[in-house]
Amino acid sequence: MLEDIVDTIDNIIAEHQVILGRFSELEAVSNDVTAVGAYDKARDMALASEEEQHLPRLQSTLEETNLKLKAHFDREDTVLLSGFEQHGNRKLLLAFRSLLSDHEEIRAQLVRVGESVSRLRAGGTSPGDWEERTKRMRTAITETRERLAAHASDEQDLLLKLRKEILGRRA
Numbered sequence: 001m002l003e004d005i006v007d008t009i010d011n012i013i014a015e016h017q018v019i020l021g022r023f024s025e026l027e028a029v030s031n032d033v034t035a036v037g038a039y040d041k042a043r044d045m046a047l048a049s050e051e052e053q054h055l056p057r058l059q060s061t062l063e064e065t066n067l068k069l070k071a072h073f074d075r076e077d078t079v080l081l082s083g084f085e086q087h088g089n090r091k092l093l094l095a096f097r098s099l100l101s102d103h104e105e106i107r108a109q110l111v112r113v114g115e116s117v118s119r120l121r122a123g124g125t126s127p128g129d130w131e132e133r134t135k136r137m138r139t140a141i142t143e144t145r146e147r148l149a150a151h152a153s154d155e156q157d158l159l160l161k162l163r164k165e166i167l168g169r170r171a
């Protein structure tokens with residue numbers, strides 16, 4: 001049982017790296033999309049190019065990232081929370097509970113990223129409009145990644161403290 005929660009802690013920490021890596025990939029793909037707008041000022045060319053590769057790739061990377069993050073948050077909201085309830089001191093538990101409230105905000109940010117991608121896919125914009133939209137999308141992705149990285153870092157501190165408590169108590 002104690003091993004289970006220690007395993008969960010280790011998995012969650014490892015997942016932070018994986019999920020943040022997905023966000024870096026999202027940023028890279030969104031850079032490709034932005035580059036299309038910069039090179040092909042004619043909207044038709046940009047549309048042809050993005051339809052071929054970039055926007056669908058962006059959409060699928062986003063969907064994959066969303067699924068991973070949803071499963072990750074769900075485990076933190078349930079298994080990990082109960083780990084803190086059972087094995088953490090009051091201070092740790094309160095700190096972890098307050099961190100969990102970030103999840104709602106990060107989920108909402110991701111919804112906004114999805115909306116900005118959908119707006120791009122909808123097409124029908126002038127080149128200037130296209131640039132503005134890609135810029136907004138890129139900003140939304142970066143802000144979400146930064147928010148998530150800060151959250152994961154704070155979370156990791158608490159997880160390592162809980163891990164130490166559990167293993168120390170057992171020794």
Ligand SMILES: [Fe+2]
Pocket residue numbers: 073076099100103151155
């Ligand atoms: Fe979290």
Ligand SMILES: [Fe+2]
Pocket residue numbers: 012016072076152155
């Ligand atoms: Fe996390």
